[in-house]
Amino acid sequence: MAMRNRRLALAGLAKILDAGALEELFTCPDDEAVFLYDLLVDTARARSSAHYAEICRTARRRGVTPDYVVDRAVVLLGAMAERRRMDLYRILGVAPLSCGDVIRQRWLEVARATHPDVGGDGVRFRQVKQAYEILRDPARRAEYERFWVRALGPFERVAPAEPPAEVRVMPSRVPAPAPESPPAAPAPPQSETAATLSWNAARLLQSREALDRRFADTGGIGTILSRLEAALAPVERAELDALRAEVDRTIVTLDVWRDQLASVAALKRRLAV
Numbered sequence: 001m002a003m004r005n006r007r008l009a010l011a012g013l014a015k016i017l018d019a020g021a022l023e024e025l026f027t028c029p030d031d032e033a034v035f036l037y038d039l040l041v042d043t044a045r046a047r048s049s050a051h052y053a054e055i056c057r058t059a060r061r062r063g064v065t066p067d068y069v070v071d072r073a074v075v076l077l078g079a080m081a082e083r084r085r086m087d088l089y090r091i092l093g094v095a096p097l098s099c100g101d102v103i104r105q106r107w108l109e110v111a112r113a114t115h116p117d118v119g120g121d122g123v124r125f126r127q128v129k130q131a132y133e134i135l136r137d138p139a140r141r142a143e144y145e146r147f148w149v150r151a152l153g154p155f156e157r158v159a160p161a162e163p164p165a166e167v168r169v170m171p172s173r174v175p176a177p178a179p180e181s182p183p184a185a186p187a188p189p190q191s192e193t194a195a196t197l198s199w200n201a202a203r204l205l206q207s208r209e210a211l212d213r214r215f216a217d218t219g220g221i222g223t224i225l226s227r228l229e230a231a232l233a234p235v236e237r238a239e240l241d242a243l244r245a246e247v248d249r250t251i252v253t254l255d256v257w258r259d260q261l262a263s264v265a266a267l268k269r270r271l272a273v
Contacts, residue, residue: 089131
């Protein structure tokens with residue numbers, strides 16, 4: 001049994017590293033999808049993982065460090081949390097793919113509780129209102145439903161309502177607090193590379209916070225990106241191919257016109273002589 005679990009963990013870690021997008025991990029049957037989600041959460045615990053030996057083995061096979069494998073799991077879980085945070089159904093507080101009547105009833109309830117005129121949270125009210133404006137319109141809701149089924153549906157069936165606390169806090173990667181007595185020794189100076197990475201990370205965080213403040217009226221930069229992704233979701237490959245073919249035909253037509261104009265210009269020059 002233990003050997004089988006190790007083999008499954010190795011195969012699952014390979015899928016985690018090879019997945020081009022989050023939803024690709026969870027297109028498998030339910031039992032396998034549940035195992036992959038649990039493995040993803042366990043991998044994010046780093047050295048506290050029950051499969052840390054398999055993490056190290058996978059890292060050696062791929063020519064990377066164990067931290068790379070752990071970071072990949074953390075990134076995927078972070079992407080999952082961000083998508084769920086920006087989910088319009090979750091913002092509004094209704095079940096995914098709810099009907100229009102349920103959405104409208106929920107909007108009225110939340111609006112009465114969060115409207116600034118009654119002392120509610122203005123930011124929360126705007127977020128819910130924006131979600132409702134999209135979901136109330138049948139065409140826009142249909143577009144968002146297609147996006148939801150593709151981008152959130154695959155892992156919503158296996159992930160719990162809230163991620164485990166240890167995944168959010170990542171205690172295995174946070175140093176333990178120093179004891180009060182004796183005083184903790186000063187931390188060793190960071191290397192130049194580590195200091196640069198820390199500085200860049202701080203700048204990225206500040207930029208994200210600045211963008212969220214700049215677009216606070218629209219729910220932050222995350223809401224804008226989510227709405228953009230939802231708007232682009234219905235664009236099918238066939239439509240892109242048809243558009244590309246139309247562009248190619250237009251280019252051919254322009255080439256023909258150019259040749260005809262060149263012939264006319266040459267004829268005019270001969271007549272002028």
